[in-house]
């Protein structure tokens with residue numbers, strides 16, 4: 001059983017950032033702190049915990065004008081391909097819809113393109129790397145389709 005929630009306490013938010021760092025930065029040798037940007041305070045954060053209360057997935061959304069950007073989506077290796085990434089992205093899109101956002105975009109790493117495609121995102125173009133030398137692709141989804 002998995003529960004999706006907003007990490008609100010200091011302890012929960014710390015664990016959320018540690019998992020983000022461990023899955024999206026540490027494998028590339030990036031230091032702790034590299035997983036944080038200047039939009040954290042205006043972003044909406046979601047995490048998933050397993051039945052033992054262990055954090056297994058993280059993701060974030062923030063709004064830019066009338067659009068929204070999803071960032072830092074990651075599911076712990078042993079919990080992948082069980083629908084958790086989809087659960088998370090649907091929750092973030094629900095938040096966008098509640099805020100009357102019609103278009104969500106993200107910069108996907110090559111390995112995640114198929115996951116986002118299966119969740120209704122179209123590849124637009126190659127985009128600037130938001131981290132290291134990893135190639136990213138801008139992907140978009142219109143929520144009113």
Ligand SMILES: CC(C)(COP(=O)(O)OP(=O)(O)OC[C@H]1O[C@@H](n2cnc3c(N)ncnc32)[C@H](O)[C@@H]1OP(=O)(O)O)[C@@H](O)C(=O)NCCC(=O)NCCS
Nearest residue numbers: 073074075080081082083084085086108109111112114115
């Ligand atoms: C990308 C990621 C978030 C997907 O999470 P997940 O929980 O495994 O995804 P889901 O189980 O919801 O998968 C939904 C569908 O996408 C497919 N899928 C998921 N990851 C995939 C991948 N890497 N390559 C191809 N297909 C993938 C699943 O097989 C499933 O297909 P189905 O509906 O036909 O069964 C996860 O693999 C991850 O954390 N990757 C490493 C970090 C990362 O690259 N994050 C994205 C940064 S842009």
